[in-house]
Amino acid sequence: DDAKRELAAQRRAEHAAGLQALGAGTAPVHRLGLADGRVAAEQQRLERRLRALLQPGDTVVSTWRLDGHPDHDATGRAAAAACARQGARLLEAPVWMWHWARPAHPAIAWQRLRCLGLQPGECQRKWRALQCHASQLAPRPGAQAVVDDSLQQRARWPFECFFVA
Incomplete structure (x- = not known):
């Protein structure tokens, strides 16, 4: 449908602008064309x-x-799975976990969480990159914003956290 194609094109443009804001505009991008909500079926x-x-x-x-x-x-x-088979190192970034996580939650291996401090310029670039994703920052007809206020607040944290093996 046309609306989905237009949104996909907009998201590709936003992604490119976000990479540019991070200073990674020349980074290679490999797209698989996986539909939103369908990644599990294509895992x-x-x-x-x-x-x-x-x-x-x-x-x-x-x-x-x-x-x-x-x-x-x-x-x-x-x-x-791919990293394990190829001998690559994996850093896993929690995104939605911050919405539901509690300190004693049994699914969270807190001992594996590492946080990387960011310099002020890195924080600014991260914020500018997020702002490039306009289609996810504002509500659309019949849908809430994908990146809500709490996610935007977390984007201002002066660090990034990753689970490491």
Whole structure:
């Protein structure tokens, strides 16, 4: 449908602008065309594609496989499997976990969480990159904003956290 194609094109443009804001505008981007909400159904294909791209010793940053969002979870599982098979290092970034996590939650291996401090310029670039994603920052007809106020507040944290093996 036209609306979905237009949104996909807008998201690709926002992604490119976000990379530019981070200073990574020339980074190679490999798109699989996985539909929003359908990553779990395509998890094996994603894993195969990642394995083809990875070399031993590479570092991969992915969403955390227990994040609580189906696409994030499937992406994290595919990345974990691909990294394990190819000998790459995996850093898993929690995104939605911050909405539901509690200190004693049994699913969270807090001892594996590491936080990386950011310099002020890095924080500014991260914020500018997030602002490039207009289609996710504001509500759309019939839908709430994907990146709500609490996520935007967390984007201002002067650090990023990752689960490490």
